[in-house]
Amino acid sequence: MKYTIFLLAIFVLLIQSGCETSNPTTPDDQNDQGQSFSLVVARQQTAWGEVAIYAHDTLRAGYAELLITVKHNGQYVQVSNLQFEPEMAMQGGMSHSTPIDTLFWDAQLQGYQVHLVWVMATYSPGGDKMGDWTVHLTGTIGQDTLDLTLPIEVYYAERVKAFISALDSAKIIAALHISNPEVGLNDFDLFVYRKVMHRFEPVTDLSIEIEPEMPSMGHGSPNNQNPVHIRKGRYQGKVNFTMTGDWVIHTAFYRDGVHIGKVDFPVTF
Amino acid sequence: MMQKVGMIITVFSVVLSVTTSAQQISIVWQVQDVETQRPVPGAICSVDSIAVGVTDSHGKLIVRYTPRRPQLLLAVRKLGYRPWQSQVTVTGDTLWVSVSLVSQPLLLQNIVISSYRSAREQYEQNLLRLSPRSIDQYLAFLPQISIQRRAAMAGEPLVQGMGMKRYEFRIADVPVLPACTDHMDPANTYVEPEALQNVAVQFAQSGGEFAMVHFIPDSPRMGPKQTMWTGQLSYGSVNREVRAYVRSQYQSPTLGFIVDGTYRRAANYRAGGGELIDPSGFRKWNYRIHGIAQLSPQFRLSGVFIGDDGYDIGFAALPMDTRYDRLRLGNLALQYKPVHQTWLREAVFQVFGSRVDHYMDDWKRQVPVHMDMPGHTRVLGGKLTLHSTIAGIPTKVATEYRSEYVHAEMVMYAPDATPMWMPTWPEMSRSVWSVVGQSYVPIASWGTFIPHVEISVAQTRLQRADEIAVLQGLVGDFSPERFQYAWSGGIALEGKILEAVETSLQLLYQQRLLHQSELYGFYLFQSQDGYDYLGNPRLQPEQRWYLNAHVSYARKNGTVVAMIYGNWFMQYVAASRIDIPPMTIGSKGVKQYRNAGTAWNLGLSLAGWFEVLSGLTTGCILKAETGQRSDGLPLPAMSPWTLRTVVRYQPKPWWIEVQGEMAVANRQVARWAGETPDPGYMVWDVEAGWQMLREMYVALGVANVFDQQYHRFSDWNDLPAPGRNVYVTVRGRVQMSMQ
């Protein structure tokens, strides 16, 4: 019957339009573990093989994870007495290193993982060259010697901040790391080092208070957890982002109850 | 009012063949309203004081009956009508009983569980029949409803002070989930009075909620071949509203169709005293295709599709406006009625769906940070209803499954900043399955006892990991899946205690499924109290005991109805302040939904209808409500003493009508919910008209004649109501019979 078909058709149309739900796009929820060392940031041939440095992504000032592979006669090998020495030769002639959080052999990836904090970038935000980063690798592989200097480019990011301690006028470097910021509670690491000559030493005895704010809206968020010291200048806490957009994490540093300084980290996602 | 109170109109039995005694006969009942000639569903028919069934949606009932004597006492009862009874002699094997019931204009809605005779229907007959101006105007006349205005269009009905989180909306039996976190789209937005048969307000069988507000569109009819065209045009001066309605209706013996549509367009309105309420204009389309077909003597198919598209709807009382709001709704029903009476009188299978897409933004406003807030809801489901007579007791059993989807989010745009996103209702799906049973047990010739029970189970699941994370960041860990159940049960008793005195009593226990705002709402800014509202996934279901009683006294020239209702809420859900920073600019803080102990409320109404002289009738309704939480705080949305009155003089074909609405100052103010005291007011409307034929007339009226600046106690942020409105309505009809 025509009208039956007609009514059915109306209904089917309705249902079909009712079923067309949008496919939600979730933000990239990969974490460090899920990321691969897919980007070669430095590579050099040697008489016996090849040394390469990989990263997850373009290197930026702040925390980074590197993978160093050493290929010796076609085999990925470990290196005896491996030394990994990053150095920044600044335009003015000064030079300094950068703090290394950890270095270990990753049997699965057949290479060394280095977790470190780039305290500054090769270029300023305006694009001016600040200096040159190099990584100096030494060690031995059987009878062969490893002694290489590899150039590295580090791009600008507002993830590292410095202040002068109100207590002892030491220069303190703080680096914020949130692996993949998203709405909700985010784990974060805060690396704090003191500059001693051209090196950086972990600062392990601070109490740190954070307060996230969304400046364009003038609001903060509840349920944040101030970072506490884990090891070697690495502090861990939780920050709560109630929405996406431009956030600033106000970070205040105290030693023995005395306020020694504060910095603001912008976070946008 | 040409109402003939106390009159019983017609009964006739038709002899078809010669009687054989002690043989089964068929009794065919056809019950309609004497005035509107519309079928009366749900009327209880009895033979020799034994109820034999209830009329269906077409006012029809067929029963097989074995008479023990040639004289039968037939009776039809239906609340809201004068009971009818008559002694008839059986003279054939089929007894045709056509009953026209006379309405008893109780200003009373749905005392009886699932009784579909609502006060709106009575008002349409009595007060507003000729010039329906808006759905909200009807709703505001109902004893247990107040309207919360946020703009010119679609106020939120407050049912016994309960906002729409606590009750369910249906249109044409299809659940409609509002998609706006700010209550800009109660379902009365999607209904135009021209296409409406009535509004049923049910306090039982309400889909797992405390109540159901059901908008029932008028249905196409089958009959001699006929095509009808109706057109109506209105204009109102207060907001320069133009309203056009076109309807085409077709009927044949086996087929009926209505295709109709309304277009409305309005500018900002002027409040009493001259203030321009900016923004409050809107544009909207509403359209419907409604069909019915008799497939065979047993099977009938009906289908309805309703669409509604609103654009640029200003909400002066809120910080945002609606850019668009769209409804699509459909219901396809297959009805089976056995030709010969068995235990099964009727079975109806329905599949239905609805979707609402709402988009609110604030681009008309001067604000530092602009926002967009889209929201979407979907419902898809099916329902099976069985009407049976078991051991002489009419019983209804229904089961329904529906799958729901809800999502709303917000994007904010601050100058020179990355757009900011957050969910407001995290994407949620919910499956609800419910079963309802109800019987009509006659108590001698005195009345009817109506027990009912309903069980709903719901599985709720949040869908998106990021939205779960952001909510967990605020309220702590919770399971994104939640199983809820809600059961309700109750009894109703209705009957006649004296010749002119009718009474009813309804007692109910109910649990309700919690609303997504209460469970998962994320920083929903409430501009009345200025707080951001946060859901609470650990909330316990709210429950209530509900008691409703009415007594009516009817004399020849008038009726008086007194009604009282009371609620005792347990695990009462209310928001209270928590100490976390707010999000919305200008927000005073954050509140979170909590179970706040117990609460009670009480409502009273007294309504009357009198025919003073022939052609001169007057009606009025007086109502008031009060309520308190166990901690002593007053309940919000409780109506102060409010009186509505109408006087109508109708020396046909002319009529003139005066309506008044007045309220005392409102001093029971729930400050914790953002309420403020409201002054009393008095507003008068007049209307005159000339009716040529039943559906052809011209009406000219002035609403708020004295241009009073006023607002009702319930109006959002004390939004002033429209000022003096001069309006005109012209309606005409063309009818073609084809045979």
Ligand SMILES: [Cu+2]
């Ligand atoms: Cu909205």
